[in-house]
Amino acid sequence: MQNSLPHSWLDWLVFNKVKRVLGGRLRYALSGGSSISRETQKLLSNESSGVIAVQSPETFCLQRTGAVVPNMDIKLVSVPEAEYYACNGVGEIWVRGPAVALGYLCPENVCKPVCATTADGWYRTGDIARWHADGQFEVIDRIKNIQKLANGEYVAIEKLEAVYKTSIYAANVCVDVQPDQRQPMAVTVVQLGESLGFSPDSKIHDLCNDPRIQEHIFSSLLEAAAAHGFLRTETVFGCIIDPDSWTPENGLLTAAAKLHRARIRQRLARQIDAAYLLHKPSV
Missing domain, CATH: 3.30.300.30 (ANL, C-terminal domain)
Incomplete structure (x- = not known):
């Protein structure tokens, strides 16, 4: 992606071997749950979907989230106990908008509210990020993984x-x-x-x-x-x-x-x- 090179030959040479190991029907591989390492992203990266932020080939940058999509609000909130302060461009990511789920679907088909959402609709992601001058975030930590x-x-x-x-x-x-x-x-x-x-x-x-x-x-x-x-x-x-x-x-x-x-x-x-x-x- 960074060099705008075609990937069809990589599909044949490299990814087909991975597909066979995983049963032969693999179409996509996603990294989620925590920030991806720079080394893994540099080796193997493709922006295929994004509901909060998305990168384009023209603005590709390792370890960045990409530009925030127009219908989403995003902000950094200070985490004083870990000495992360939004005024310094570092804090917990809060997001608000139509991409935020209403809750979890329970077995009784009742929507259980997401407890991490505030009364005014902000979802506390638990991700610690650094805000860069180009308007992109870099996820650097998780709140629960910070210990004193x-x-x-x-x-x-x-x-x-x-x-x-x-x-x-x-x-x-x-x-x-x-x-x-x-x-x-x-x-x-x-x-x-x-x-x-x-x-x-x-x-x-x-x-x-x-x-x-x-x-x-x-x-x-x-x-x-x-x-x-x-x-x-x-x-x-x-x-x-x-x-x-x-x-x-x-x-x-x-x-x-x-x-x-x-x-x-x-x-x-x-x-x-x-x-x-x-x-x-x-x-």
Whole structure:
């Protein structure tokens, strides 16, 4: 889209393979529920629909929402507890207009009102965005993913997890933040193999308890943090390795494949609490 190039050859060369993997009848793939990463958008992006904002090929820009459609109102509202202020061009996105649903359709065919809608029709999206001079938004966070550390700094845990998962050894990462700590820590599901110098026949539980493996994986997380310019408050001080995968079947992921944080922490509470006790944060 950015270079206005035809995509029919990509359909044949690349996307047909993806379609076959997913049953052969895939026509569209949408990213929703949270902001898409810059890397994914740069590789694979097509503006096909938009009810609040839409990008055109002439105004294409990575990580932007596009221009607001004429029949929709949109504004930023301050979130003081997270130090996001609309006067600085950063805040929660509120939208109003015909694209906002009236509510949820219940089994009794009764429309249940959307609780996030104000009395005057504004829908609180829960998305934190930055307003740019060209009139477009950049979604940078979710309100529910902002957590506070002991030094008063706020961290966006989903942003951290997305970066830490770029480690070649991380199959999944859950960042844990505690209000009495100055740094977060990571709980990691690893994908181990011969790249670490171990036989593929090695037992996963034994590998995860090996101090050499633990140090190697922790170092890879620190490298990811450094590569993305993380501050000290965004850099994990340690990691707990879970030898078992997280899946919807074992209850550690939701049906939408999102982390079930409370259950992950409950499952590994002893190891996590022990790691915090050993960690002595410097002032």
